[in-house]
Amino acid sequence: MPSNRPLFDLYRTMRRIRTFEERVGEMFVRGETAGSMLHLSIGEEGVAGICAAMADGDAFTTHHRGHGIFLARGGDPVRMLAEIGGKASGYCGGKGGSMHIADTAVGHLGANAIVGGGIPHVVGAGLSYKRLKTDQVALAFFGDGAMQQGVLYESMNLAAIWNLPVVFVCINNQYGMGTRIDKATANTAFDERARAFGLNGALLDGSDVEAVNAAATPIIDAAREGAPGFLSMTCYRFHGHARMDKSPYRDDTEEAEGRARDPVAKARGVLIERAEAPEAELDALDRMIADEMDTALEAAIGEGAPDIAAMFADVYDPGELPPIPVRQHLAAILGEDR
């Protein structure tokens, strides 16, 4: 429910992302996640400013570190955690998990675990929206690792030559797995790359969610009018690449500096300083969110696993020939009168 305090609303979204991700970590420690391929977006909550500049009906794809984006766009924490736990009631029936989560109801066209894999899909979505004359924008969210993938530039070029309602959003958390961005590219001014392709481009300071929102809004608005754009939000990945990663490639000093640029703490401080929200109100909000996520986690853990028979569904459309299970194949050979 939006208030008349935009920063307060952004803070709430960011706090929900932070707490959700902390619960994912807890879920893993408790052995309740399906696997360890869990990529937390703690430190990247400034993305709430971009998500708030989107309109209902706008579509998006994300990378493998996309929990926060989905949550900010309306994802239900219980069904998200259920999917992360590989449960039948998860968004994808337990077939996708953390890295492949989608929800057509909120325009989430899918999280992708191939770096850059979901980027061209928003170009196609933009093509559909232009052709079908809807008022939607499609946004691709990806990490700085994808800035070195060729398909990004093909996608930017196609969006530009066809004037599509598309925005490419780089969440530059400084690391592609264990490789720091300055070892992956000689020029980190990513907005220059976008402008070279004829796109609008902006660099955002991910520690300042208000500034992120202010800069993202005109870029998304312009895309809606057929001028595709690009955003790169600088932030710091507080934790390792995935749950098993202890970050041997960076030192404590760097981590301390990175974590000092905390968008959630900064927004909290500004709200108090400007007297937009008293500390007591923020404490109460934080507790409410902690309760919400605790409840969601327990609910998700209590959900059931998918039925084994479901494994053959959804390979093809339900009206089409399904795959033949190996046991059925064997029975057709060995079960006959021989």
Place this chain on the structure above:
Amino acid sequence: MTAVETTYREALREALIDGMEADDTITLMGEEIGVYGGSYGVTNGLLDRFGAERVLDTPISEPGLVGTAVGAALTGLRPVAEIMYIDFAGLVMDQLANQAAKIRYMFGGQLGVPLLLRTQGGAGRSAAAQHSQSLEAWFAHTPGLRVVLPATVNDAYHLLREALTKPDPVIFIEHKGLYTRKGDLDKDAPDGAWGQPVRRRTGSDLVIVTYSRMVFECLAAADALEAQGISTSVIDIRSLNPLDMSPIADAVRAAGRAMVVTESCLTAGFSAELSARITEHCFDWLEEPVVRVAGEDIPIAVAPDLEAQSIPTAALIAETADWLVTRRAPQWAG
């Protein structure tokens, strides 16, 4: 409607035209498909007929254009992406194998990808190593992708029309050596149902199982074998996925001998899959091992003689069949 004689290329174009008139979400995208008219002329005239909104010339950006087609398929359009040569599949396998093929499954059935990928492969035009391959096995090895290869003019039309109505990604592989081939097209009479093999010739001694341009090499071989007193069936499978093995098994059980012929190279090709399945289903009926005549395990050379010898010929197919049935060894058996 009665059958009319036309070419494979014209039949494909007719299918695109009739499909696009029936469904205005069908949108073509590819390199040189509009103004140029298509590298092999299949889309000639479609830009004028349907306009630039439905016939999109793209830059040379295969991953970008196929990924765009995937996204368009997710959001209300029915894209037909053209990859000029199947040899460029290496550039787009992520979008096909990791994206298009898996999106429905990964997302629990929330989204489907009604994408048609048109491409062409095969040798015969001295197009050399990077423009002559038969790579259908790459796609057939990926669950989620339907794979069809029309051989006849009638199939070129009907399989393409049907592919344009499918809810899942279809890899539609034409053969560059068939575009000018003539045959009968009857728009009211498909050669067979989707996913069903069709028997192109009936015989009692041997069943040859094949697809795409090799159908015609096998038919020519069967004619030669007939003159030697060997009666041969030729089955055109038409589709690698879906594929109904039962008509093939029935035919092989009756004949007791089977041979698989593919233009694609021998090792780990779809010929191996067909051979294994025939053996599994017909083991007790087989009088001889299921043999494969396939492309050589080498790249395709530009020199016409080297190219021609890289893939099965009617002569090689007939000699092998004769050896299998009569145990008369051919000269090259040494």
